[in-house]
Amino acid sequence: MKELIAKDQVRLSLARCFRLALSGMSHRLFRASITIAILALAVAFLSHMLAFSVVEHETQRSAWNELRASRLLGEIVSRLGNADSPRTVIDGLAGSDPHRLREYRAWSRVSAERFERAQRAARAFQQFDGYLAKAAPAQRAALFGDQTTDEAGAALAEPGQIEHFLAQVSDFGLRVPLGSEARLRAFVFSERPLLAEVVQAVVLGHARAIARLGERFSGSDQDSLAEARLGKLFEHPPANLLQVAGEQGFDPALWRVTDLTAFAIQARDRTQIERAIVSDPARGELARELDVSASDLSLPRVLGQVEGSQARASAVAAILARAGVQGLDAAKLAVLAQTFVHAERVERAAGDEAPSTNARFGISERNAWLVLLSFLVCGVGVANAMLMSVGERFSEIATMKCLGALDGFVMTLFLFEATIQGVIGGVIGLLLGGLLALARGFAEYGGLLGTAHGAAGQVALALGVALALGVLLAALAAIGPSFVAARLSPMEAMRVD
Amino acid sequence: MSSEAQNPAQQTPHAINASEKAVIIRTLGLEKSYSAGEATTHALSGVDSTIVRGEFIAVMGPSGSGKSTYFNMIGALDAPTRGRILIDEVDVAQLSAVELAFLRCRKIGYIFQSYNLIRYMTALENVTVPMTFAGVGPDEARRRGMALLALVGLADRWSHRPMEMSGGQQQRVAIARSICNEPSVLLADEPTANLDFKTGQDVLDLLQKINRERGVTIVCSTHDHRLLNVSDRIMWIRDGRVERVERRADIAIFVGSMREKS
Numbered sequence: 084m085k086e087l088i089a090k091d092q093v094r095l096s097l098a099r100c101f102r103l104a105l106s107g108m109s110h111r112l113f114r115a116s117i118t119i120a121i122l123a124l125a126v127a128f129l130s131h132m133l134a135f136s137v138v139e140h141e142t143q144r145s146a147w148n149e150l151r152a153s154r155l156l157g158e159i160v161s162r163l164g165n166a167d168s169p170r171t172v173i174d175g176l177a178g179s180d181p182h183r184l185r186e187y188r189a190w191s192r193v194s195a196e197r198f199e200r201a202q203r204a205a206r207a208f209q210q211f212d213g214y215l216a217k218a219a220p221a222q223r224a225a226l227f228g229d230q231t232t233d234e235a236g237a238a239l240a241e242p243g244q245i246e247h248f249l250a251q252v253s254d255f256g257l258r259v260p261l262g263s264e265a266r267l268r269a270f271v272f273s274e275r276p277l278l279a280e281v282v283q284a285v286v287l288g289h290a291r292a293i294a295r296l297g298e299r300f301s302g303s304d305q306d307s308l309a310e311a312r313l314g315k316l317f318e319h320p321p322a323n324l325l326q327v328a329g330e331q332g333f334d335p336a337l338w339r340v341t342d343l344t345a346f347a348i349q350a351r352d353r354t355q356i357e358r359a360i361v362s363d364p365a366r367g368e369l370a371r372e373l374d375v376s377a378s379d380l381s382l383p384r385v386l387g388q389v390e391g392s393q394a395r396a397s398a399v400a401a402i403l404a405r406a407g408v409q410g411l412d413a414a415k416l417a418v419l420a421q422t423f424v425h426a427e428r429v430e431r432a433a434g435d436e437a438p439s440t441n442a443r444f445g446i447s448e449r450n451a452w453l454v455l456l457s458f459l460v461c462g463v464g465v466a467n468a469m470l471m472s473v474g475e476r477f478s479e480i481a482t483m484k485c486l487g488a489l490d491g492f493v494m495t496l497f498l499f500e501a502t503i504q505g506v507i508g509g510v511i512g513l514l515l516g517g518l519l520a521l522a523r524g525f526a527e528y529g530g531l532l533g534t535a536h537g538a539a540g541q542v543a544l545a546l547g548v549a550l551a552l553g554v555l556l557a558a559l560a561a562i563g564p565s566f567v568a569a570r571l572s573p574m575e576a577m578r579v580d
Numbered sequence: 581m582s583s584e585a586q587n588p589a590q591q592t593p594h595a596i597n598a599s600e601k602a603v604i605i606r607t608l609g610l611e612k613s614y615s616a617g618e619a620t621t622h623a624l625s626g627v628d629s630t631i632v633r634g635e636f637i638a639v640m641g642p643s644g645s646g647k648s649t650y651f652n653m654i655g656a657l658d659a660p661t662r663g664r665i666l667i668d669e670v671d672v673a674q675l676s677a678v679e680l681a682f683l684r685c686r687k688i689g690y691i692f693q694s695y696n697l698i699r700y701m702t703a704l705e706n707v708t709v710p711m712t713f714a715g716v717g718p719d720e721a722r723r724r725g726m727a728l729l730a731l732v733g734l735a736d737r738w739s740h741r742p743m744e745m746s747g748g749q750q751q752r753v754a755i756a757r758s759i760c761n762e763p764s765v766l767l768a769d770e771p772t773a774n775l776d777f778k779t780g781q782d783v784l785d786l787l788q789k790i791n792r793e794r795g796v797t798i799v800c801s802t803h804d805h806r807l808l809n810v811s812d813r814i815m816w817i818r819d820g821r822v823e824r825v826e827r828r829a830d831i832a833i834f835v836g837s838m839r840e841k842s
Contacts, residue, residue: 090679090682091676091678091679091682092678092679092681092682092685092713093713093714093715095712095713095715099712103712107700110700110701111700478694478696479696479698479699482690482692482696482698483698483709483713484681484684485655485657485684485690485696486684486685486690486709486710486713486757487681487682487684487685487686487710487713487714487761488681488713489677489678489681489713490677492713572657572658573657573684574652574657574658576657576690576692576696577648577651577652577657577692577769
């Protein structure tokens with residue numbers, strides 16, 4: 084046989100294939116743009132989901148932090164006015180907050196050793212409390228009736244009661260509270276009375292400290308600091324406030340006077356307004372001014388209406404001033420309304436539970452399914468678009484193979500086309516989805532959006548992930564159709580359509 | 581016109597004795613059957629044929645005769661069920677996919693009934709496609725492409741897309757494309773079927789010119805009896821077999837009478 088005339092066909096370089104794919108696409112813009120649109124939709128959806136989840140998650144977290152901070156402020160201010168309840172004291176003793184413990188220690192005026200025993204007792208009390216809470220309602224009723232934990236403890240100390248109780252517990256087949264009879268007896272007979280004693284000492288000491296503080300800063304008043312008086316105290320906070328509070332057993336390490344001042348004054352102003360709202364003739368005037376019925380008038384309503392309107396703020400401020408509200412001009416009222424609306428928004432945004440910290444992009448399981456599903460649908464869409472693109476080019480592909488195109492070239496051409504379309508569609512989708520997420524975030528959280536500045540990096544990452552997935556999706560969806568195209572017989576070119 | 585067409589044909593030396601000349605395509609006992617379910621269709625049942633370098637051969641036969649299958653076989657587009665195809669004495673069955681691509685690219689030029697231009701490319705781009713596959717650089721390909729377009733008389737329409745050209749012009753672009761890598765054989769599958777009388781004649785003249793001036797072997801399937809005037813030999817295929825092969829000189833009178841009727 085003669086030497087082969089056929090040598091191996093030239094393989095085109097990837098760069099050449101890429102250029103050919105590009106020029107082919109530019110010639111078939113309409114078909115390409117449909118595929119691009121499908122991809123853009125998929126990526127827009129994904130990037131929107133991801134970016135919005137991040138924004139939502141971060142906004143919630145920052146709102147939650149803000150809420151916690153304002154609750155802490157509220158707590159500090161309220162503890163300046165009212166002594167802690169015995170239950171709060173017990174929880175504080177059982178807990179590990181060093182500021183709280185330092186204050187209780189100072190107010191109780193007991194020895195370190197007794198205080199430590201009280202702390203242990205407080206923990207046992209909580210354990211006992213937990214035991215009661217976990218008991219089935221019927222058993223609980225049989226054992227303690229409707230007594231509180233404190234009362235139940237006291238009842239057990241009555242002669243003979245603890246033996247009766249233990250017999251009942253073993254009848255029911257329950258565990259003995261606190262693990263053993265000895266521990267229970269120790270709690271009932273020695274720890275519980277000690278705890279009661281120390282708690283009472285703390286409560287008294289707290290009340291005393293409040294009274295002293297009031298004496299020092301609010302004239303001769305002997306009663307506790309009422310909210311309005313607190314406002315007056317903080318309007319011009321004395322320079323030595325922290326020092327004097329410290330002398331009285333408070334632990335002012337966490338106090339920031341400016342925050343406290345703002346918080347206390349606003350609390351006072353809110354109280355003033357609430358009082359003015361229910362008094363005549365301010366009630367009628369406000370209702371007319373704000374165009375709501377008098378029965379609907381409430382603090383949130385008034386502040387909500389005032390927010391953002393300078394004219395209303397001055398009108399309402401004038402009405403309030405006539406009703407005896409002091410120190411609240413239009414500017415201050417506007418600030419108050421703004422803070423109030425913001426706080427409400429924060430409370431709404433924060434939701435009921437602290438946001439989890441480990442969720443990737445803050446995507447919930449339901450949303451993850453949605454994303455997955457939408458991606459599958461789009462994958463099918465892209466694969467279909469590619470298949471159609473192959474189908475309508477059967478003759479073209481076959482002709483190219485008649486003219487010497489290798490299977491690998493055809494495959495590469497189609498994969499490149501899909502990838503290029505994936506990148507273009509991905510970028511368009513990314514912009515769309517990102518903007519949409521931003522718009523939705525703004526609609527839902529308004530001004531709070533800016534508080535989630537920590538999310539910028541994460542949003543960028545989320546968008547990047549969406550783009551990468553879009554390109555990958557396009558390439559993967561194109562593999563099948565490209566394979567079909569590459570395997571197409573050149574005979575197809577002979578077919579007359 | 582008939583004398584013009586006949587005279588050079590009679591002077592062509594190739595047609596006189598095929599066996600003495602270099603054989604470019606030879607088929608030996610070529611069989612092709614398609615099975616659809618239990619039924620088996622024999623498209624070709626034992627075709628022995630010889631095509632000589634430089635000749636212009638017309639393949640004629642009614643539709644369903646196996647003509648297209650034969651074309652696919654000698655174009656190395658399809659593999660036979662049994663039998664051998666030798667192109668330039670190379671057994672096509674033994675070639676790898678990459679070698680087949682080489683063969684299709686350099687040795688064979690294809691001309692299709694429906695032109696098969698790539699519809700989104702300009703005339704020039706269409707002509708340069710096979711050169712791209714042959715590894716010719718873009719500048720060189722463009723230069724040669726323009727020369728070929730000039731050869732087929734379409735130099736001024738190089739930037740037109742297929743939709744903007746008439747059928748005859750498209751087929752001329754396709755002819756320019758088919759010869760751009762200087763193939764040994766041109767396979768033309770009913771090249772004039774979609775064309776009107778005048779443009780069909782132009783295309784035939786062009787094919788004849790290429791055959792005469794460049795010595796390219798042309799295998800042309802057709803229903804167009806005008807083609808008989810320009811061919812050296814005519815191969816009649818019927819029911820998957822070669823019915824007869826005639827030299828054009830032998831049927832000149834017959835053809836003449838046919839044309840008078842038409």
